[in-house]
Amino acid sequence: MSHPTDPNCIFCKIVAGQIPCFKLLEDHETIAFMDVNPVNPGHALAVAKGHWPTVDVIPPDMLGAVARSAQRVAQAVMKELRPVGVNLLQANGAGAGQSVAHLHIHVMPRRPNDDVMLNWQPKPGDKAEIEVIYKRLKAALA
Ligand code: 5GP
Ligand code: ZN
Numbered sequence: 721m722s723h724p725t726d727p728n729c730i731f732c733k734i735v736a737g738q739i740p741c742f743k744l745l746e747d748h749e750t751i752a753f754m755d756v757n758p759v760n761p762g763h764a765l766a767v768a769k770g771h772w773p774t775v776d777v778i779p780p781d782m783l784g785a786v787a788r789s790a791q792r793v794a795q796a797v798m799k800e801l802r803p804v805g806v807n808l809l810q811a812n813g814a815g816a817g818q819s820v821a822h823l824h825i826h827v828m829p830r831r832p833n834d835d836v837m838l839n840w841q842p843k844p845g846d847k848a849e850i851e852v853i854y855k856r857l858k859a860a861l862a
Contacts (some may be wrong), residue, residue, distance in 0.1 A: 723749075723770025727838070735769050740751035744793055749785035752793050755826070759836050762801045762829040766790035774812040775819040791827040803829035807838055 733739040734753065741753035746765055750806045755763040756848065766789040772778035778786075794806050809826040811818035 723768075724772070726822070728818070728839055729771055729822050731767050731820055731824065732771050732837065735767070741795040741826060743824055744796070747789065748787070749782055750789040752789045752827075758836055760803070760829045760831050761798045762803065762827075763825045764793050764797070766827065767822065768823040772823050773820075773825060776780045776812070778823050786823065790827055793827045795828050797827055801829055805830040807836075809838065813850055 724726070725736070730739065734741045735751055739792065741751075744752040744754065746752075749769055750766060751769060752764055752766045756791050757763075766786050768778060768782050768786050770778075770782060772782065790808055794808065797803065797806060799826065807826070807828040807830060809828055812825075828838075
C-alpha cells in the first residue's frame, strides 16, 4: 500500500532516500534515524513513512507502528548507552514545539543536569475545573 507524501517535506525526502540519514531501522511503515540536532548523544527519531502531520490524522495502525519502532530504538539506547532515563516525545503543532510536520516520536536519552526542559513540578489543580474539562472531553469521546 502506498503512503501519502509531501514533496516539500524533509522527512518525506529522507524516507524516499533523497536526503541521507543515519538510518537505525526500517520496516514497511516506519523508519528510524539519528536526529541531526541531538539534545544528548543517542537522540533519535522514529518516523512514519507516510506524510501525516499530527497524531489526530495518522491512521491508528501507523501510529502503532511508529510506537513499536520508537520502543525498539529506546531498547537499544537503554542497553547500549545506559542513559539515566529516556523520554519519548511526540509534538503536534508549532505551539507544542513541532518543527517538522510529519509525525515522529523522539527517543531522547537523558543525562544528569542536561537542562532539557521537559519536566515540570506537579501542582494540584482545581477539582471543579478538572471536572468541567473532563465532561467536555468525555462528551467528545462519546
Ligand atoms: P520536532 O521539532 O518536529 O518535534 O522535531 C523535528 C526534529 O527533526 C528536530 O529535532 C530536528 O533536529 C530534526 N531534523 C530536522 N531536519 C532534519 C534532517 O534533515 N535530518 C535529521 N536526521 N533530523 C532532522
Ligand atoms: Zn512528510
